Structures are given as structure tokens and as C-alpha cells.
Amino acid sequence: MAKIGLIFNGVWSHYAMATAPKYRDLYRLLYVHDLDTNAMSDLDALAIPFQSNQAVLTEKKAIIYDFLRAGKKVFLEGDSSTAWLDAQWEDRPVNNYWWVTDPTHPPVSDTNYNHPVYQGLSPRQACWHTHGVYTRVPTSAEILQTNDLGDVITWQTHEYGGTLLATTLDPIVEHGVQQITHLDNYVDRLTAWLSGVQPVPERMTIDTTVYGEGALV
Amino acid sequence: MLQALLISNGLVGLNKYYVSNELVQYTTCLITKDFNPDLTPYDLLVVPNGSDHVAMLKIKNHVRAFLDAGKALVCCDGFFTAWVPGNQWVMDNSRRTQDVRYAAGTDRHGLLQNLDLDELNFSHGMSGWWACGYIQAAPDADVLLADTWQRPIAVLDEVSTAGRMLLTASGPLVDVTYAGLSDSALVTLYRNFIWLLSTSIVPAHG
Numbered sequence: 001m002a003k004i005g006l007i008f009n010g011v012w013s014h015y016a017m018a019t020a021p022k023y024r025d026l027y028r029l030l031y032v033h034d035l036d037t038n039a040m041s042d043l044d045a046l047a048i049p050f051q052s053n054q055a056v057l058t059e060k061k062a063i064i065y066d067f068l069r070a071g072k073k074v075f076l077e078g079d080s081s082t083a084w085l086d087a088q089w090e091d092r093p094v095n096n097y098w099w100v101t102d103p104t105h106p107p108v109s110d111t112n113y114n115h116p117v118y119q120g121l122s123p124r125q126a127c128w129h130t131h132g133v134y135t136r137v138p139t140s141a142e143i144l145q146t147n148d149l150g151d152v153i154t155w156q157t158h159e160y161g162g163t164l165l166a167t168t169l170d171p172i173v174e175h176g177v178q179q180i181t182h183l184d185n186y187v188d189r190l191t192a193w194l195s196g197v198q199p200v201p202e203r204m205t206i207d208t209t210v211y212g213e214g215a216l217v
Numbered sequence: 218m219l220q221a222l223l224i225s226n227g228l229v230g231l232n233k234y235y236v237s238n239e240l241v242q243y244t245t246c247l248i249t250k251d252f253n254p255d256l257t258p259y260d261l262l263v264v265p266n267g268s269d270h271v272a273m274l275k276i277k278n279h280v281r282a283f284l285d286a287g288k289a290l291v292c293c294d295g296f297f298t299a300w301v302p303g304n305q306w307v308m309d310n311s312r313r314t315q316d317v318r319y320a321a322g323t324d325r326h327g328l329l330q331n332l333d334l335d336e337l338n339f340s341h342g343m344s345g346w347w348a349c350g351y352i353q354a355a356p357d358a359d360v361l362l363a364d365t366w367q368r369p370i371a372v373l374d375e376v377s378t379a380g381r382m383l384l385t386a387s388g389p390l391v392d393v394t395y396a397g398l399s400d401s402a403l404v405t406l407y408r409n410f411i412w413l414l415s416t417s418i419v420p421a422h423g
Contacts, residue, residue, distance in 0.1 A: 009226055009248075010269030012295030012387065016308045031271055033250040051267050053227035053248070079229055091229065097341035177349055178310040205310070212305040212353075215298045217271045 002028035003044045003195035006172070007035065009053040010217075013176030017187070019210045022202065026195050029216070032056045037063055043072070045194035050078020050131055050170035058083040068160035073194055076166040078131045078173065087155075087166065088136035096129040109148040115156070116193045117165070117186075118144070125185040127153075130168045137166075145169075175204065219414055221261040222246050222254060226269045234391040235263065240411050241392065248272045256283040261414060264292040266389040274298040284380035289414050291407070295350060295387035303355035303377025306386055312366060314345025319370060322360040326417075328373060328383070328409040329361060336402035337362075337388070348388035371406070383410045 006018045008029045018027040030039055030046075032053055040046065046067055048057065057064070061084035068074055080089045095107055108127035111118055118126055126145070133151035137143070138159055145154035145167065154167035171190060175183040184204055192198045210216050223235050225247045237243050241261070246254045252272045256262060256279055264273060273280070277300035284290060284302060296306045319337050321329050340346040351368035354360055355377045362371035374382040383390075383406075390407040394400060400408065 008271075010271035010273070011226065011267055012270060012297050012306075012308070015270075015297050016295075033248075033252075033272075051226075051228055053269075054229075055227050055247075097343060100341050100343060176308075178308075179314050179345060179349070206308045208307050208309070211297050211307040212299045215274075217274065217298060 002026060003197065004028070004191065005030045005040045005043045005046045007032050007046060007048045007052060007057070009033075009051075009056070011049070011051050011173075013051070013173045014049050015176070015215075015217075016178070016206065017172055017176035017204070019207065019216055020204045021207055022184075022199055022204045023187075023191065024207075026191060026197055026199065031217070032060065035060050035063060037066065040067060044196070045073040045075065047172060047194065048074065048076045049172040051173055052078070054079070054081040054083070057081070065160055068162040068164060070162065072162040074162065074164045075190065075194060076164065078168060078170045080166065085166070086138050087134050087141075089132055089168070090135050091132045092130070094129055094131060098129070099124075105148070107147055108145050108153050110146045111154075112142075112144045115144050117189045119189070121185055121189060125182050127169065128174060128180050128183070129170075131170055132168050134166070134168065178204070178206075218242055219260045219411065220244070220258060221263050222256065222259040223263045223265065224248065224254075224268055224273070226267055226272075228267045231265060231267075234389075234393050235265065236393045238392070238394075240408075240415055243392075252276065253279075256280070256288070259283075259288065261289045261291065261411075264290070264294055264296075266294050266387065268292075268294045270294070270296055270298040270300065273300045276300070281378065284378035284382065287380050287418065289381045289383075289410075291383045291390065291410065293383075293385040293388060293390040293407075296384075301382065301384065302374075304358065304372060304374060304382070304384055305353045306350055306384075307353060308350040312364075315343075316365055317345035317348075318365050319347075319362045320364075322363050322369075324361055325359060326373070326409075326413050328406060328413065330405075330409055332402050332405045332409070334362075334402070348386040351386050352384055354384075373410075381414065383407075 354369040358374035
């Protein structure tokens with residue numbers, strides 16, 4: 001039974017991850033334009049991936065904060081908008097080749113490995129690349145990852161009732177893209193933290209029958 | 218000048234990658250809950266990387282009619298729903314990205330002209346960065362680029378409808394020139410298609 005709602009705006013990488021046999025029993029795709037409280041009342045957590053439609057998320061912000069007020073978890077990755085989040089995200093050039101050209105300078109320089117999502121991860125598994133930084137976060141926020149300039153990459157707050165974890169990493173999108181081979185580690189930790197269920201420790205696979213006429217939409 | 222409708226999923230920065238120029242005038246259509254654009258004023262429909270393929274499925278019949286009127290489609294994204302006539306993208310992760318290399322196939326219109334394939338094969342020495350999965354191409358469509366395992370990655374389809382489709386297996390294409398820099402492969406392939414649309418009609422209509 002699904003425990004995590006993946007807010008989804010029809011992007012293929014979101015779909016690839018959520019419909020992969022390894023994760024599909026734990027994630028429910030929630031099409032953002034149809035998002036309402038009833039569709040997620042039985043869920044423990046929400047995931048809002050990179051490449052989301054920020055304008056529609058702003059329209060639906062009350063649903064997200066009501067979910068947090070119920071003591072549940074929300075995970076937000078990539079960019080965000082101050083129109084619905086009390087934090088300032090700013091764009092930065094993406095460096096996804098640092099491990100080739102300058103492997104001693106990853107985009108994240110400090111990580112709190114005591115957080116359940118990061119426990120047991122290697123530095124390489126805890127950061128592949130970032131999409132921007134946070135230059136302002138809520139005063140209640142606990143900082144979990146920063147870059148070598150001190151910019152915030154990952155933060156968490158309990159201010160809204162449940163737990164909001166925000167990062168400029170993009171584990172859901174990149175795991176769907178499947179060009180980074182170590183992401184099962186991060187996404188499995190994230191999934192276990194969000195749902196309380198540990199995914200099977202094996203590499204993500206694709207079910208081609210859910211593409212085309214068999215698409216689950 | 219071509220009139221193009223650029224479908225926007227509300228992602229940051231899309232309009233920086235499709236800039237109106239002497240060949241194309243872009244009009245952006247933001248996807249909403251009631252997405253149902255009037256395609257008739259346009260010559261070209263552009264569905265870029267990061268698009269909403271649930272929304273596109275809702276207008277599949279309109280897209281089909283648009284193409285049957287001799288118009289054109291660029292879809293450079295993973296079209297996981299069945300809205301593109303005759304062709305289907307599927308994700309696949311059974312091959313190692315480090316083994317991915319693209320090879321030129323049938324190119325009757327010179328769409329690969331001046332294209333440096335190594336720009337698609339490698340980025341900072343990494344391979345497998347451009348496209349994901351592959352296209353189940355329509356029989357008799359032109360496979361412009363195939364991957365190491367001969368799977369279609371870029372397709373020109375002039376047979377499934379009365380129009381033209383340029384499809385990639387999620388490999389992004391863009392229409393922007395940066396001052397002082399030569400066009401990248403992502404621009405070259407796209408603009409070669411735009412040039413084809415601007416200078417010739419679909420053979421079926423000849």
C-alpha cells in the first residue's frame with residue numbers, strides 16, 4: 001500500500017522512478033493539477049520533486065501545509081518559490097562533472113550524517129550535484145548540508161507541525177533518469193525515512209509495460 | 218516565419234532556451250488544469266524537455282489533427298504516454314551509460330549537417346548524458362540517430378501523419394545562440410529541422 005505521495009506534473013523522470021517495480025508499491029503519483037486533500041489523506045508523506053510546477057504548487061499550498069499540520073512529512077527537492085515556501089532559493093550553475101575535473105571539491109562540503117536520510121551514506125552518495133542554493137531558510141531550520149561557500153543545500157524544520165525536509169539535490173529526478181548509478185542508496189534511505197519501509201536492497205529496474213498504452217495515468 | 222507554440226510545464230528558465238528569431242516566432246502556452254490549446258494558428262508544436270505528458274495525452278487527438286493538416290511537432294522529451302502518433306518512447310536502464318555512443322542513420326534532409334556527434338556522445342568526458350531510453354519508431358520513419366545497440370534515439374517521421382515529427386529519446390534540443398559562441402549540437406539539430414520546415418513542404422503534400 002502506498003505511503004508516499006509523489007506530486008507529479010507529468011514529467012517522465014518522476015514517472016520512471018515512481019513506477020519502477022522497486023518503489024511502485026510505496027509511492028502514489030498525485031497529478032498536481034488534480035491534487036486535493038482526499039487523494040492523500042491515507043498517506044504518511046509527500047515528495048515534491050525538482051522540475052515541479054511552482055505556480056500550481058503555490059495554488060495548492062494550503063493542502064501541503066495542512067498535511068504538515070497533521071504531523072506528517074514533506075520532502076522537497078530542487079528549486080522552490082517564496083510564493084509558497086518561507087525560504088529563498090537561488091539558481092546557480094549546475095556542476096555535474098566535478099567528479100571528473102576536480103574530485104576533491106564536491107558541491108557539498110559539509111553533511112550531517114546523523115540525520116536518518118544520510119546515515120550510512122558515503123560523501124559521494126550524499127551529493128552528486130546541486131540545483132541552486134538556499135540563501136535564506138526559516139529561523140527554526142536545522143541545517144543539514146552546506147557547500148564550501150556556506151550556502152545552504154539541505155535543511156529541515158518542524159515549524160509547521162510535521163517535518164519539512166528541503167534540499168537542492170534532486171534524488172527523485174536523477175534516480176528516474178538513471179544516469180547516476182549510486183542513487184539507490186540515497187533514495188532508499190529517503191524512502192525508508194518517509195514511509196518507514198525499507199525498499200528491497202537491489203538496483204532499480206524499469207517495467208516497460210507501463211509506458212505507452214499501458215501508462216498508469 | 219514559422220509560428221510555434223511552445224508548451225510550458227512551468228519550469229524555471231524555459232524561455233531562455235527557445236528565443237524567437239528570424240525563422241521562428243515562439244508563443245508560450247502554460248499548462249493548466251484545463252489545458253486545451255487551439256493549435257490551428259501554429260505551424261509547429263514544441264514539446265520540450267521536462268514536459269507534462271499527462272496533459273499531452275489529453276490533447277492527443279488535437280495533435281493528430283494538427284499533424285494531419287501538414288504541421289510539425291518537435292518532442293525532445295520522454296513521451297511515456299501514448300500521445301505521439303506512430304511512435305513511443307520507453308525508458309530503459311539495462312545498458313551502461315558509459316557504453317552509449319550515437320551513430321548516424323537515414324538522413325534524407327540533411328538534419329545532421331554540421332552536427333558534431335561527439336557533442337552528444339560526451340560531456341566533459343562523460344558519455345550517456347544526452348538521451349535516456351529509446352524510441353519505438355514507426356515503421357518506415359527515418360532513424361536519424363541510433364545508439365550503441367541500434368535503438369532509435371532521434372527520429373524524423375514523415376509517414377505516420379501528413380505532417381512532420383522530430384523526436385528524441387528525451388535528449389534536449391534548444392533554439393538559442395550565445396554571442397561569440399558557435400551553436401551546440403542541441404541547436405544545430407533543432408535548427409536544421411526548422412530550416413527544413415521553412416524551405417519545403419511535407420512530401421505527402423507535394
